[in-house]
Amino acid sequence: MLPNSIMTALNSIRLHIFSNPGRICVFLVFLWAQFTIISLARTPTPCFPDRSSPLSVRYVKIPSPNATTSTAPAAPEPPPPRYTDDCPSGRVYAYDLPPSFNRDLVPTACTDLDPWNWQCGIAPNHGYGRAASELRRTLPGDFHKSWYHTNEFTLELLFHHRIHKHKCRTLDPDLATAFYIPFYAGLAVGKHLWGNDTSARDRHCELMLTWIKSQKYWKVMNGSDHFISIGRITWDFRRLTDPGKSWGSSFLNMPSMQRVIRFIIEKHPSDEMDVSVPYPTGFHPKTSDELAGWQSFVRDHKRAALFTFIGTDRNRGEDDLRRLLMDQCRRESSSCRAVDCGVSDCARNSSVTLLPLLESEFCLQPKGDSFTSKAVFECLVAGSVPVYFTKAAYEEQYEWFLPGEQESYSIFIEQEEVRSGKVTVKEVLKRYSKEEIQRKREKVIEIIPRIIYSKPNAGVKSFRDAFDIAVDGAMERIKDEKEWVDFL
Template sequence: MLPKSVPPAEPQPQTLNTKTTLTSFFTSLLQPRFSPQNPRTWILFTVLFIQILLLCNLRSFPSPSIPPPLPAAADTKRTTNTTGHHSYRTVYHSGSGKVFVYNLPDTFNQQIILNCDNLNPWSSRCDALSNDGFGRAATSLAGILPEDLLPAWHWTDQFVTEIIFHNRLINHKCRVMEPESATAFYIPFYAGLAVGKYLWFNSTAEERDRHCDMMLQWIQDQPFFKRSNGWDHFITMGRITWDFRRSKDRDWGSSCIYKPGIRNVTRLLIERNPWDYFDVGVPYPTGFHPRSKSDVTRWQSFVRERQRHALFCFAGAPRRAFRDDFRAILLSQCRDSGESCRAVNCTGTRCSNGTSAILETFLDSDFCLQPRGDSFTRRSIFDCMVAGSIPVFFWRRTAYLQYEWFLPGEPESYSVFIDRNAVKNGTLTVKNVLERFTKEEVRRMREKVIEYIPRLVYANTKQGLEGVNDAFDVAIEGVFKRIKEQEQPQFHKWK
């Protein structure tokens, strides 16, 4: 029985007549609306065309591959968090990517920190590794800094990026607890801290490689490492790259980077090998660790308004063991420049992890000289720039070929480059070069330095700074980007 609203069926001839009548009716009704002269016709056709185009493109997108599930044993390992900072049931989402943090055995991170008394052949490292790697509060800077910013300053060691990155990643908004959904995989191995005690005296090659060998044995058993051969994995190695590139047993350092298992892993280091794609240079930790965006803007205003009385400065120690030591030449030129230059002699360990004299000198100078250190880079670059002083470089590998993700793309916009050979042979003096810059040019360069301060510091918050990307954020975004680039078919990979 049909519903009351539906009329009973008509005889067949009448139905044909009715259809013909209805067709004529709708044709007469719609024809004027869909004529080529009616603009609504073109709008409708345009919308339909766009929808058809989108549907066709969607069909061409590759379907995500489903990785093999972790074995039950690995799932069991992931149910506990040794650091205790985060619930494993929470899942974050991010447009840039998602990161999975391996739950490495404590031998590779937490136990190293617990043995802080034995990480250095000369003294304890416990103070340096305290406060989540930031070190002791820099209370002696009182009177030099604005009082409200003093709690944001610490005596931070230059070799603690492994701790800083690990602590931030376990609280990262893009961290996922299920590896199936991860874009990138972080290996929280404290490689630099582990090898530090074996870099001097008569340690064997086996001792210097022991922790790295154990870590590689562990990570190469993980299914997601096997799936990609390490291409979507990254690690923080808190020393310079040369500490991990031993070619012969009798040479310096560990051979960790040369081992097959780490060949395809992206490595975040405070100094990179410019010719190794997998090395990424990240800023040395400084003493400034802002707790909020307001800390950053307050500090930027402070260094911008600071009255600077010296044209340039140099903080460092001569290398008397080297013939024609370039640092000694710079110290000599600084002394000869009178009040135009301020110097801090860092002979011995008096400048270790920074001193109030260094910060005060940088704050008081327009330019700061940055020759190479024991290697091509030095922490002083970042101490100088955080203080709003303009760096002067003598080797391009000191910064320009190191920290592309963190510094402006135009070197002349924030720094000065001087030919060191011209300084050595007396053709140029540093003072004469720097005096040529006008006040307006100096102001513009300083403003660029101040603009980039947030990208050079590591924030002292578990979740980062709201609305501001610090050095950690820039590094992680860069890792996500390069891993996505490596996934493209045209990207050449090797096994």
């Protein structure tokens, strides 16, 4: 039972309402409004789903983490590794030098070899020269297709062309182990060698070094991870301060060049940064099959002559060795093939020199303007055994390319004995048996791939040539030095 006070209040309200019918209507309207408000508050609004009813599930495919969409950019590919099975010594970067240091130096005035102009024949065919089509009439099958009129001073162009096709070349210098400088030093200096302006011989060299030293990759090791090819002998770049020693440029004496590896056709014997590489010859096979075919051809070729001498009678004096050898060869015409390039078209007709070499067991290689010459490598490519008259022609030269045992592939005759008349070349050479000559020839044939520059742009080769040996050797040397520096 409710307390008396509450009962008294309720009775008062009831009497107050029901004593007036209008007040009853107001009271009922008030109750209805309260009920409506409570109902709306408890009922979900139409803009939200009714969570009490069963859900209608819709499956949406979630993209995988590796998938790309049209709006999101593809992730950049990772850079290739610095070292791979194909590039165990790393990658090489070739600088894009201003053309004044290479392309602008290439002469275009002549298109073929000219014996009186050393620059002729350099420009055509990336330095390989024009095809030696005249050999079509003298060589069997398609052997003539591997032969070109190649200038002996074209090394810089050949290396520049081949480095762009190197399997380990990188366009990103940050990935490089070694850096190639495509400066045509031989062309820059050669045109001024016979003038009196020594500063002109150094001008391009100094400007190139100024440019290269401004590159951040040079500054990392001050050039010791850089290499260059030079198409003339080392003595053309070592001008001394003595006024009487005015020949050549001072390029290789400049301080900035002291740590750069230089591939050069004749090196300084006591400079470890000089690496002598073979002179370019006219033989540039495109495939390993072409090379193997040529090796078989020179092995089996009939050699009717005992020896040959190819040179120029320069009338330097009665005791000049080259003149003495030419005279001996002419007197022994039944045993020797004499070719005087002073009267024969040796430069433009490859048959003049190649055929006598193919027909001879031995080829004579006396000293010329320098200790080495292109003729040595032309002799070897023809499968003829070279005869040296000075040890400087092979000692401490071409160590990466020729056998260390000189007697395994060549003959040595002391030049003073020839000059004095104690011996004749024919007498010495006739002492060798056919078996001894054949063993030497086999060694010569074995080293042919190592002394030539192939032309791989027209085919795939499977042999290492002189270019491969040189670049691989330089990169291995640079890699070893960098690892040693990191170790320290």
